[in-house]
Amino acid sequence: MKDYSDKFLVIGAGPCGLGVAKALKEAGISYVQAEADDNVGGNWYHGVYDSAHIISSRKTTEYADFPMPRDYPDFPSQKQMGDYYALYADTFNLRENIEFNTKVVMCLPREDESWEVETANGEKRIYKGVIVCNGHHWDKRFPDYAGEFSGEWLHSKDYKKTEQLTGKRVLVIGGGNSACDVVSEAARVSTQAHLSLRRGYWFLPKTLFGQPSAESWALYLPVFLQRAILKLMLKVVVGRYEDYGLPHPDHKLFEHHPTVSSEVLHYLKHGRIAPHKDIEKFDGKTVHFVGGERIEVDTIVCATGYFVSFPFLPEGLVPVKNGNIAQLYAGMVLPDYKNLYVFGTQQIRYGVGPLITPGAALLAKMIKMQDEMQLPLGLVLKESGAKLPDTHLIDPIASLRRMKIANWTLPLLFGKEKKLRKKFAGKSLQKAEISLGSNPDMRVF
Numbered sequence: 001m002k003d004y005s006d007k008f009l010v011i012g013a014g015p016c017g018l019g020v021a022k023a024l025k026e027a028g029i030s031y032v033q034a035e036a037d038d039n040v041g042g043n044w045y046h047g048v049y050d051s052a053h054i055i056s057s058r059k060t061t062e063y064a065d066f067p068m069p070r071d072y073p074d075f076p077s078q079k080q081m082g083d084y085y086a087l088y089a090d091t092f093n094l095r096e097n098i099e100f101n102t103k104v105v106m107c108l109p110r111e112d113e114s115w116e117v118e119t120a121n122g123e124k125r126i127y128k129g130v131i132v133c134n135g136h137h138w139d140k141r142f143p144d145y146a147g148e149f150s151g152e153w154l155h156s157k158d159y160k161k162t163e164q165l166t167g168k169r170v171l172v173i174g175g176g177n178s179a180c181d182v183v184s185e186a187a188r189v190s191t192q193a194h195l196s197l198r199r200g201y202w203f204l205p206k207t208l209f210g211q212p213s214a215e216s217w218a219l220y221l222p223v224f225l226q227r228a229i230l231k232l233m234l235k236v237v238v239g240r241y242e243d244y245g246l247p248h249p250d251h252k253l254f255e256h257h258p259t260v261s262s263e264v265l266h267y268l269k270h271g272r273i274a275p276h277k278d279i280e281k282f283d284g285k286t287v288h289f290v291g292g293e294r295i296e297v298d299t300i301v302c303a304t305g306y307f308v309s310f311p312f313l314p315e316g317l318v319p320v321k322n323g324n325i326a327q328l329y330a331g332m333v334l335p336d337y338k339n340l341y342v343f344g345t346q347q348i349r350y351g352v353g354p355l356i357t358p359g360a361a362l363l364a365k366m367i368k369m370q371d372e373m374q375l376p377l378g379l380v381l382k383e384s385g386a387k388l389p390d391t392h393l394i395d396p397i398a399s400l401r402r403m404k405i406a407n408w409t410l411p412l413l414f415g416k417e418k419k420l421r422k423k424f425a426g427k428s429l430q431k432a433e434i435s436l437g438s439n440p441d442m443r444v445f
Contacts, residue, residue: 001116001124002123002125004032004126004127004128005114005128006030006128007031007032007128008029008030008032008128008129008367009031009032009033009034009107009127009129009130009131010024010031010034010131011033011034011130011132011133012033012034012035012042012133013035013037013040013089013094013098013133014040014041014042014044014133014135015041015344015356016133016343016344016356017033017035017042018040018085018089019063019357019359020131020133020356020360020363021098022094022360023357023360023363023364024131024360024367025097026361027364027368029364029368031097031131032097032099033098033099034119035100035102036102036104037100038100038101039086039100040085040086040089040094040095041081041086043135044082044085045082045085047137047138047157048078049159049160049181050078050160051162051185052077052181053075053076054075054076054081055075055206055214055260055350056212056260056350057075057214057215057351058072058074058075058076058212059212060212060214060215060351060354061081061351061352061353062351062353063353063357064353064357065357066088066091068080069084074212075212103119104118104312105118105119105120105311105312107130107312109337109340113339114126114128115127115130115340129367130339130340130341131342131343132340132341132342132343133343135344136306136324136344136345136347137157138306139309140155140157141302141307141323142302143173143279143302145281146280146281147283148282148284149284149285149287149300150284150285151285151297151300152168152298152299152300153299153302154300154301155302155303155304156172156178156179156182159182162185162188162189165182165186165189165190165299165301167189167191168297168298168299169191169192169194169296169297169298169299170183170186170190170192170194170297170298170299171195171196171295171299171301172186172194172195172300173196173300173301173302173304174303174304174305175195175197175201176201176259176303177257177259179195179301180203180259180263182301183195183264183267183273184264187263187267187270187272187273192274192295192297193267193272193273193274194273194275194276195264195275195276196278196279197246197247197276197277197278198278199249199251199278200241201246201249201256201258202256202258202259203246203258203261203264203265204234204260204261205237205260205261205262206260206261206262207262208233214260214349214351216230218230218233219349223395226254227254231253244268244269245274246268246275254349254393256393257347257349257393258349260350276289276293276295277293278290287300307324308320308323308326308345310342317337318334318342325389325390325392326345326392327388327389328342328345328378328388329378329381329382329386330381330386330406331345331346331389332366333378334376335376335378335382336376337376337378338376341363341366341367343359343360344356346393346394347393347394348394348396349393349394349395354400355394355396355399355400358403359403362403362406362407365407366410369410369414372414373413373417374417374421375420375424379420380417380420381413383416
């Protein structure tokens with residue numbers, strides 16, 4: 001077993017993993033990075049279709065400390081995003097610490113608070129700690145309906161090229177960003193394009209008044225004002241969703257991830273996309289919808305999202321609520337273990353880039369703090385009143401504010417940790433005295 005007990009292991013070299021690696025390097029924290037692919041970029045390297053462009057804008061997706069090239073458009077392509085992350089890794093010499101084609105299959109805590117790690121080739125190693133940056137766009141969710149569908153059935157994750165849709169009758173299930181992108185592709189190349197929605201969604205255009213909607217000044221206001229202003233803008237720019245054949249949203253704006261797409265509304269008005277209700281059942285290639293409507297299709301694309309999961313950790317070690325809300329204090333740590341950090345499980349309303357840089361710097365600070373504490377930092381946060389997340393959707397402006405505050409308040413946790421040590425030591429002493437009190441000769445305190 002190889003001994004790397006003086007180093008951390010960073011799992012993943014996607015956007016979050018690269019940002020964390022840079023922060024660790026700048027903080028002087030020794031680490032190794034394992035990446036299952038043969039290059040950096042994560043989902044933007046291997047996981048999206050060829051014609052994909054970012055939903056958020058360039059300015060709200062780029063790292064805070066590394067702007068995208070000036071000649072990039074407001075909505076860069078899949079290739080441009082891949083090139084950008086490669087450039088980031090090269091600029092900060094991050095590749096020197098990355099082991100490519102290295103898949104981690106197991107991480108186990110040890111009694112000495114280090115971590116045992118096993119890779120897919122069977123090699124076992126010991127690390128001081130593990131930092132998980134494995135992303136959340138890979139563990140596919142599929143819907144479950146009555147009956148059997150005899151046509152082609154795939155997840156949006158498996159859609160790569162327009163040839164998969166060309167000349168076919170296509171049904172896309174879902175109302176999120178991926179669903180709208182795929183059904184808009186189908187509107188251009190398929191013989192029929194259909195969209196099934198189980199509920200109403202908020203559809204926002206990619207631009208408002210000539211600027212990316214993700215860069216709206218309204219996003220810096222309190223959420224109730226954001227809702228009021230954006231709803232007014234939508235009434236002017238979009239109108240009633242019912243006029244497009246779409247159901248009215250069944251939730252408040254920002255309670256769930258809004259869908260950002262200008263194309264789907266365009267093609268709905270042109271009759272190139274046919275909207276439908278939720279699916280009731282399948283019968284061969286016939287799809288029956290709630291309400292009695294039915295159609296024949298050749299291909300169904302399930303744009304039904306992903307689970308947040310950690311297959312290399314013991315089951316249940318990181319609790320996940322509702323399939324996508326990792327139960328971590330400060331979004332990164334558990335109360336029961338030292339030297340395990342999970343980074344980037346939450347969904348941002350727009351691009352995550354501006355949050356990665358300060359978030360990774362905060363993580364590096366927490367790692368150094370943990371080195372000076374006997375108790376797990378997650379336990380100290382829990383006992384200090386920190387709350388577990390109840391949603392996976394994050395307001396980026398509010399998150400930036402919280403990180404700024406945390407940089408000032410984190411040192412206060414040292415005092416809290418000392419008090420907790422005394423508190424827990426006292427409880428342990430009391431339990432020992434009670435258990436041994438009936439035999440004075442056996443008392444050790």
